Structures are given as C-alpha cells and as structure tokens.
Amino acid sequence: MIEARHLTKVFDLSPARARRTLDAGPDRARAVREAGGVLAVDDVSFSVERGELFVIMGLSGSGKSTVIRMINRLVVPTTGSVLYDGTDVGGMTPRQLRGLRNERVGMVFQHFALFPHRTVRENAAYGLKARGVPRRERLRRADRALEQVGLGQRGGAYPDEFSGGMQQRVGLARALTTDPDVLIMDEPFSALDPLTRRSMQEQLLELQRDFRKTIIFVTHDLNEAMRLGDRIMVMRDGRTIQLGTGPEIIARPADGYVHDFVSDVDRTRVLTAAAVMRPPWVTAALGEDPAAVLARLERSRARGAYVTAPDGGIAGVATPEALSAAAAERRADLEHCLGGDYTAVPDDTPLVEFCHLTGGHAVPLAVVDRDKRLVGVVPRARVLDAIASAAEDRSEHA
Numbered sequence: 001m002i003e004a005r006h007l008t009k010v011f012d013l014s015p016a017r018a019r020r021t022l023d024a025g026p027d028r029a030r031a032v033r034e035a036g037g038v039l040a041v042d043d044v045s046f047s048v049e050r051g052e053l054f055v056i057m058g059l060s061g062s063g064k065s066t067v068i069r070m071i072n073r074l075v076v077p078t079t080g081s082v083l084y085d086g087t088d089v090g091g092m093t094p095r096q097l098r099g100l101r102n103e104r105v106g107m108v109f110q111h112f113a114l115f116p117h118r119t120v121r122e123n124a125a126y127g128l129k130a131r132g133v134p135r136r137e138r139l140r141r142a143d144r145a146l147e148q149v150g151l152g153q154r155g156g157a158y159p160d161e162f163s164g165g166m167q168q169r170v171g172l173a174r175a176l177t178t179d180p181d182v183l184i185m186d187e188p189f190s191a192l193d194p195l196t197r198r199s200m201q202e203q204l205l206e207l208q209r210d211f212r213k214t215i216i217f218v219t220h221d222l223n224e225a226m227r228l229g230d231r232i233m234v235m236r237d238g239r240t241i242q243l244g245t246g247p248e249i250i251a252r253p254a255d256g257y258v259h260d261f262v263s264d265v266d267r268t269r270v271l272t273a274a275a276v277m278r279p280p281w282v283t284a285a286l287g288e289d290p291a292a293v294l295a296r297l298e299r300s301r302a303r304g305a306y307v308t309a310p311d312g313g314i315a316g317v318a319t320p321e322a323l324s325a326a327a328a329e330r331r332a333d334l335e336h337c338l339g340g341d342y343t344a345v346p347d348d349t350p351l352v353e354f355c356h357l358t359g360g361h362a363v364p365l366a367v368v369d370r371d372k373r374l375v376g377v378v379p380r381a382r383v384l385d386a387i388a389s390a391a392e393d394r395s396e397h398a
C-alpha cells in the first residue's frame with residue numbers, strides 16, 4: 001500500500017547542495033554536518049501492507065517524524081520516493097496531493113487542539129467541514145467515529161469535561177470521520193498516564209481487529225511498539241537498524257543497540273506461542289490405520305498423536321493405549337481413538353497467558369492458526385527455557 005524507497009532528507013541545505021554533499025563520499029552524515037546541514041533521514045526503505053499496523057520506533061531525533069511527513073509530502077525528500085498504491089507521491093499534482101492528505105491519509109498527533117467552545121461531536125466533525133460535507137452528514141459521520149472510539153454517547157459534551165485520554169479519542173475520531181485508507185499516528189499516546197495509555201492501546205487494537213486500517217504508528221516506547229506492531233522498524237540517527245516482528249527483534253536483535261533496548265522488555269508478554277513452538281512429533285489424519293500410527297508413536301516415543309480432521313482442524317489426540325486397542329480390534333480408522341486430552345491455544349497468544357497451561361496433559365500444548373489448524377506444539381521444557389532466558393535477560397540488565 002505504501003512503499004518508501006531510499007528516503008533521505010537533509011535539512012538546512014539547498015536541495016542541490018544537499019544532493020551534491022550526499023554524493024561526496026562514504027561518510028554522508030559527516031559531510032552533511034560539515035556543510036552545515038542535518039541528515040535527518042538516511043536511505044530508509046520499507047513497505048507497509050494494506051491492513052498492517054506498522055510501527056516506527058526510535059529515540060528522540062532518530063528521524064521518525066521526518067519519515068512520516070515524507071509519506072504525504074509535508075516534507076519533500078532530498079532523494080528517494082514514496083509510492084502510494086503504486087503511484088509516486090512526488091509526481092502528484094497539487095490537487096491530487098490535497099486529495100491524498102485530506103481524504104486518504106488521516107493523521108493523529110500527540111498534541112492537537114480541540115475547540116473548547118464546540119461540542120465533542122462538532123470537534124470530531126471538524127475535518128469534514130473544510131471538505132464541504134453538509135452539516136447533517138458531518139454530524140452523522142462524527143457520531144459513527146465517536147462510536148468507534150467508545151465515546152458514542154458523549155458527543156454533546158464539551159472538551160473540558162473530558163480527561164486527556166478521552167480528548168485523545170476525540171482526536172482519533174476526527175481522523176476516522178473521513179474514513180481514510182491510512183492512519184498516521186505520531187506518538188499519539190505519549191502524553192497520557194500509563195493506565196490511560198494502556199487502555200488506548202487496547203482500544204486501538206480492538207479498532208484494528210474490526211476495521212483493519214493501514215496504520216503507521218510512531219513511538220519511542222518499545223513496549224508500546226511490541227504490543228501494537230505487526231512489524232516494527234527501529235531507527236537510529238536517521239537510519240533503519242532493524243525491521244521485523246516483535247518476537248523476531250527480541251529473539252535476534254540486529255546489534256548491541258537494539259539488544260540493549262529490548263533487554264528492558266518483558267519477554268513473557270512479547271514471545272508468542274508461535275515464537276516458542278516446535279513441530280509436533282507425530283500427527284495423523286482421521287482416516288489412517290491405527291496400527292500404522294501406533295508404530296510411528298513408538299518410534300518417536302511421543303505420548304500421543306495429534307489427529308487432524310479433513311478440514312485441517314484438530315480432531316483430537318490418539319493415545320498409545322487407544323491405538324493398541326483399535327489395532328487389536330482391527331479397526332480401519334482413528335475415529336474411535338480420540339480419547340487423549342489436550343489443550344490448544346492460538347499462535348498469537350503471549351507466553352504469559354499460556355505458560356500455566358503446559359504440563360497439564362500427556363501431550364504438549366497444541367498451537368493452532370486462525371483456521372484452527374495445528375501449526376506446532378509447545379512442550380513444557382520449551383516454556384521453562386523461554387521464561388528462564390527472559391528472567392536472565394532482566395537480571396543482566398538490572
């Protein structure tokens with residue numbers, strides 16, 4: 001949906017001089033600095049899929065805001081380009097660019113002004129006025145957006161009756177009224193207290209589950225990035241140092257800087273079942289011969305076989321005892337062997353939520369995908385390893 005190619009931005013030099021300086025030698029940052037400029041973003045490339053929540057994370061001054069401002073060309077890149085749905089934003093006419101900013105891309109900032117003398121509903125509808133949408137339609141859309149952010153009944157209130165978190169929801173509602181394809185959120189929750197922040201994050205995830213917007217979310221808080229991001233791009237000094245999913249970044253930090261950053265994160269909340277699972281030892285299909293499955297079980301010394309139904313979902317677990325009985329009775333399929341007891345969790349369940357479920361059954365915890373198909377298993381030892389390494393990391397950091 002959005003593709004950024006080799007974005008580079010130099011401030012405080014003319015574009016021509018900036019480009020000459022960038023070409024001057026290998027140490028671009030230094031060359032720019034010596035010429036009196038600031039290399040805010042240096043050769044950053046990424047693409048954001050439709051429906052993805054893409055997080056850009058980095059400390060203050062790492063170039064995050066400059067990157068997102070280049071996406072809708074509020075900042076013009078020195079070199080590089082942005083493609084929006086395949087169209088080069090740099091080649092858009094002023095009119096197309098206005099359309100992009102007003103209708104297709106919504107923005108939410110950390111601080112934005114609500115009009116104190118207007119109701120929350122009117123505030124939420126504000127963005128539509130400039131677009132010439134009739135008043136009745138404006139208010140209807142504002143009500144719908146307020147509903148989406150959990151303020152459905154409060155449209156008649158005035159901003160000063162609202163807490164910081166509620167005001168920020170009004171800002172989000174304002175961005176949603178135009179039903180944009182993409183939402184760009186620049187540190188939207190940074191000014192909120194931790195509890196409110198947490199509840200806003202949950203609200204955003206809920207909104208995302210229901211509406212699947214394409215969201216680019218900027219934050220300097222790694223825990224927030226991990227909680228929200230489908231993928232996270234870590235920036236430092238204008239460059240991308242790592243791009244991946246939260247569990248990928250935790251498991252394999254690209255360098256010491258990212259490692260130091262992630263050692264602060266509570267891994268038990270970030271590591272998912274998918275990140276710690278391994279392939280199941282023995283699986284079987286419902287129509288199979290019990291004797292053959294029993295032979296496989298004995299070879300692997302597993303204590304049960306996960307049996308899948310024709311639709312791919314788990315039908316149950318066949319234990320060695322049930323399989324031997326069926327084999328003795330010369331039964332032709334596994335239908336009557338499904339006695340084994342097991343538990344399954346979705347692959348995106350965090351470790352902290354499933355660790356107590358392991359070890360309670362003869363077979364390891366089953367991990368299933370969205371269509372309830374078996375994708376892996378988590379034996380108890382795997383969980384203990386993951387928790388131990390999480391704890392080790394925390395004590396190292398302390």
Ligand SMILES: Nc1ncnc2c1ncn2[C@@H]1O[C@H](COP(=O)(O)OP(=O)(O)OP(=O)(O)O)[C@@H](O)[C@H]1O
Binds near residue numbers: 011064065066
């Ligand atoms: N308009 C500008 N003119 C000159 N320098 C700028 C301008 N905007 C940003 N910079 C510089 O570019 C670098 C990157 O800034 P940017 O605001 O993109 O970082 P950031 O990661 O978003 O930081 P923050 O979280 O503090 O907003 C910084 O050194 C900043 O001082």
